[in-house]
Amino acid sequence: MRAVLLKLLLGLLLSTLLVLSYLFLPHKVFALDSQLRDFFFSQRGVLPHSDASRVVIVDIDEKSIRALGQWPWRRDIISRLLEQITHYRPGIIGLDILFAEPDRSSPHRIQADYPDLNLTTLPDYDRLLAHTFETTPVVGGYIFRFDESGTREPPLLPAIFIAPKESGLLSPHSLTLNTPLLQHALYSSGFFNNLPDENGMIRKVPLLMAYDGMIFSSLALEMVRIYSGANRIELIPQSIDTSQIKFGAFRVPVDHFGQFTVNFRGAKHYFPYLSAIDLLNGTIDPTMIEGKFVLVGTSALGLYDLRSTTYDSNIPGVEIHANTIDNLLQGDYLATPPNHVLLDIGLIVLVMFGTLLLLHFVPSLLLLPLALGLLGVLTYGFYTLLFGYGVVLSLLFPLVTYLLAVLLSIGVDYFISQRQKEVIKTILGKKVSIGVMHHLLKHQDETLVRPREVDATLFFSDIQGFTSISETIDSPTRLIELLNSYMTPMVESIIAHHGTIDKFIGDAIMAYWNAPLPVPNHADQALSSALEQLRELQHINQSIYTEFGLRIKIGIGIHSGVVTAGDMGSQGRSDYTVIGDNVNLASRLEGLTRYYGVTLLISAQTKARLTKIYTLRPIDIVEVKGKREAVEIFEVRWEREAIDATEDTTYLRAIKAFRAGSLSEAERLFTQLQAYNPQRLYEQYLTRCHYYLSRPDTPFEPILKMTTK
Numbered sequence: 001m002r003a004v005l006l007k008l009l010l011g012l013l014l015s016t017l018l019v020l021s022y023l024f025l026p027h028k029v030f031a032l033d034s035q036l037r038d039f040f041f042s043q044r045g046v047l048p049h050s051d052a053s054r055v056v057i058v059d060i061d062e063k064s065i066r067a068l069g070q071w072p073w074r075r076d077i078i079s080r081l082l083e084q085i086t087h088y089r090p091g092i093i094g095l096d097i098l099f100a101e102p103d104r105s106s107p108h109r110i111q112a113d114y115p116d117l118n119l120t121t122l123p124d125y126d127r128l129l130a131h132t133f134e135t136t137p138v139v140g141g142y143i144f145r146f147d148e149s150g151t152r153e154p155p156l157l158p159a160i161f162i163a164p165k166e167s168g169l170l171s172p173h174s175l176t177l178n179t180p181l182l183q184h185a186l187y188s189s190g191f192f193n194n195l196p197d198e199n200g201m202i203r204k205v206p207l208l209m210a211y212d213g214m215i216f217s218s219l220a221l222e223m224v225r226i227y228s229g230a231n232r233i234e235l236i237p238q239s240i241d242t243s244q245i246k247f248g249a250f251r252v253p254v255d256h257f258g259q260f261t262v263n264f265r266g267a268k269h270y271f272p273y274l275s276a277i278d279l280l281n282g283t284i285d286p287t288m289i290e291g292k293f294v295l296v297g298t299s300a301l302g303l304y305d306l307r308s309t310t311y312d313s314n315i316p317g318v319e320i321h322a323n324t325i326d327n328l329l330q331g332d333y334l335a336t337p338p339n340h341v342l343l344d345i346g347l348i349v350l351v352m353f354g355t356l357l358l359l360h361f362v363p364s365l366l367l368l369p370l371a372l373g374l375l376g377v378l379t380y381g382f383y384t385l386l387f388g389y390g391v392v393l394s395l396l397f398p399l400v401t402y403l404l405a406v407l408l409s410i411g412v413d414y415f416i417s418q419r420q421k422e423v424i425k426t427i428l429g430k431k432v433s434i435g436v437m438h439h440l441l442k443h444q445d446e447t448l449v450r451p452r453e454v455d456a457t458l459f460f461s462d463i464q465g466f467t468s469i470s471e472t473i474d475s476p477t478r479l480i481e482l483l484n485s486y487m488t489p490m491v492e493s494i495i496a497h498h499g500t501i502d503k504f505i506g507d508a509i510m511a512y513w514n515a516p517l518p519v520p521n522h523a524d525q526a527l528s529s530a531l532e533q534l535r536e537l538q539h540i541n542q543s544i545y546t547e548f549g550l551r552i553k554i555g556i557g558i559h560s561g562v563v564t565a566g567d568m569g570s571q572g573r574s575d576y577t578v579i580g581d582n583v584n585l586a587s588r589l590e591g592l593t594r595y596y597g598v599t600l601l602i603s604a605q606t607k608a609r610l611t612k613i614y615t616l617r618p619i620d621i622v623e624v625k626g627k628r629e630a631v632e633i634f635e636v637r638w639e640r641e642a643i644d645a646t647e648d649t650t651y652l653r654a655i656k657a658f659r660a661g662s663l664s665e666a667e668r669l670f671t672q673l674q675a676y677n678p679q680r681l682y683e684q685y686l687t688r689c690h691y692y693l694s695r696p697d698t699p700f701e702p703i704l705k706m707t708t709k
Contacts, residue, residue, distance in 0.1 A: 007356045007412050014404055015352040019345050022397050029396075031198050036395040040383050041310040046266030054329060055322045056272045056288055058085060060298040064277040071300070075103040075125035077280075079132040081296070084279050086136040088289035093138045094223045096192050096297035096305075096318040099178045102126050130185035139226065140189035141219045143176045144209055150174030154212050158188035158222060159247075161208075161215035163235035167243075168256040169210040170195075190222035194307055194320050195259075201308045205324055207245060208235060208258040220324040223293055224250070239338035252328060253335030261334040261392060262320065263327050267312040271322045273299070293325050336392045344394040348401045351378065355405035371406050378402055451566025454515045456578060457526040457606060458563070458586035459499065461490065461533070461556045462508040464594060473548060482548055483507060489536045497529035502577055510587075512578050515565035523560050523609035527636065530556045530600055534638050557589025559603040559631075581627065588624040588706070589633060595706075596620070596635075597680025604632040615643065618655055619681065623705045630703045647677055654685070659702045663689050
């Protein structure tokens with residue numbers, strides 16, 4: 001009973017959070033709903049072709065373009081095409097084509113350009129096409145624009161439109177019409193905008209838009225309106241985000257923006273395509289056109305009228321109009337019900353508590369089969385609602401609710417059945433090294449992680465100039481990829497040398513050796529890992545430069561000393577870590593790599609613990625901020641190039657002279673070094689020499705006191 005009460009209580013909390021997320025999360029989250037619905041479409045597959053389909057497409061295809069020349073064609077060809085279609089007695093013709101400019105190939109333009117020539121009257125192709133518009137059942141098209149690049153004058157309203165004063169219809173800023181001659185010759189016209197969603201796919205199409213205080217219909221809606229004989233279209237709000245378009249006997253569900261969810265029939269060429277050149281040559285079956293809705297458009301790749309839908313990533317835009325018209329004629333709408341918010345919330349609550357109660361009373365052996373079975377029932381239910389009843393509800397939140405309910409039920413059962421192992425689980429849940437984990441699994445106690453003092457070697461590394469790198473790579477995803485490609489081999493090297501990763505601080509790594517388990521020669525292990533990382537960084541930079549066009553430079557500081565190591569934190573959440581002044585000093589050493597322009601610095605304390613031979617050179621004696629005792633630091637030379645013995649000898653003489661207070665001699669030697677091989681290190685010493693030489697009354701201090709971290 002306690003278990004079921006705990007499940008129901010946690011279920012109430014989870015379902016409340018899910019309901020709040022459903023109500024208040026950004027709209028972009030619901031794009032996942034569309035992707036889940038795409039999966040249902042893929043499972044449904046292409047709908048069977050119906051003899052009742054009344055939509056056919058006259059295609060300006062590659063074959064027609066090869067025969068008649070590149071697009072745009074002369075207007076007399078378009079005129080002949082429309083007359084030929086009309087000859088076959090279509091129900092109505094819709095043009096997914098815009099004639100925004102006069103025909104430059106029209107012969108009459110020659111006479112206009114050369115008025116002195118004694119020419120007989122030449123044909124005007126635009127007037128010829130306008131006459132065809134007047135004598136054929138053609139509905140033209142135009143484009144609404146959401147910028148100011150088009151014209152402002154709207155087309156004539158083909159019907160009476162009634163809509164609420166404060167509708168949510170999309171409101172473009174301008175439009176591109178056919179030329180005035182052609183536009184005025186059309187009996188009616190409609191916009192043919194297809195607006196992709198956030199994923200770049202067409203799932204909805206606008207049927208109405210508001211412009212200049214008036215309402216305008218799409219090409220598909222206008223063709224169906226004319227077919228219905230209605231001269232009045234009414235937009236009726238049904239809820240805060242759903243509406244209905246009413247005309248004649250039609251009741252079309254749309255969202256608050258006047259967008260219609262298209263029930264796509266299949267991939268491209270689902271509807272019959274007739275090549276324009278075949279029509280012009282009279283080689284098609286007249287029954288293919290008689291009484292049909294005929295759409296004239298293009299599938300040619302070069303004309304760029306291709307869109308992406310659930311079934312096809314390159315479907316001609318004209319076929320989206322065909323799907324829309326067929327949806328309107330067949331009446332198999334996909335619609336969000338007006339009370340969908342209450343239904344979605346009810347489903348979240350029902351799925352949460354129904355799943356928890358069903359799984360609670362099932363034996364463990366049947367738990368997985370039942371969970372999979374319930375998931376199948378839930379999925380099939382949504383599938384049936386979508387395609388059987390045309391009901392569009394949220395898929396994401398009920399499915400997430402179900403998965404969380406299953407995890408919650410299993411988690412609570414596991415928690416209760418495993419209470420006797422809580423001590424081990426608590427220990428293993430803390431951040432410890434792999435060696436510590438194995439020790440705890442074997443010994444099942446916490447003595448290893450109790451706070452104690454230990455002599456350890458501390459390691460800090462950091463990417464230099466990471467802020468500028470972040471600005472260069474302005475994509476968070478690519479920045480994370482870069483960090484992962486750098487961090488992974490660095491961490492692997494630390495672990496391979498028996499180190500423990502303490503934490504990641506942005507692009508920085510903190511690690512330590514000799515805690516919580518002893519590590520023989522821990523200073524050598526830490527330094528060997530650091531040198532290996534620097535060598536590995538050369539290979540990493542090759543791939544990073546190829547991928548991102550930049551190279552990473554890091555600084556490493558290593559210091560050894562006594563620290564306090566142990567499990568630290570709150571009662572409910574703790575970490576195994578190391579603290580103390582020596583930890584801070586190691587961090588400061590990493591920061592000093594930038595000051596001196598070097599890559600790897602170690603302290604004298606670490607140097608004293610080394611048992612292997614390394615190439616070192618003394619750098620300075622510093623008193624870092626927060627420490628009163630000065631520490632001598634050394635650079636570990638790791639480059640593969642041969643070290644210049646002359647430069648090294650001169651440098652050692654310069655350091656010796658500086659520390660002895662022979663500033664003139666030190667300045668001379670550092671000037672010589674800087675001229676020979678410019679380095680930030682030499683520059684810093686020259687600055688200090690100049691400072692004391694220019695202030696003879698200032699007591700000389702060979703120790704550098706850092707005032708910043």
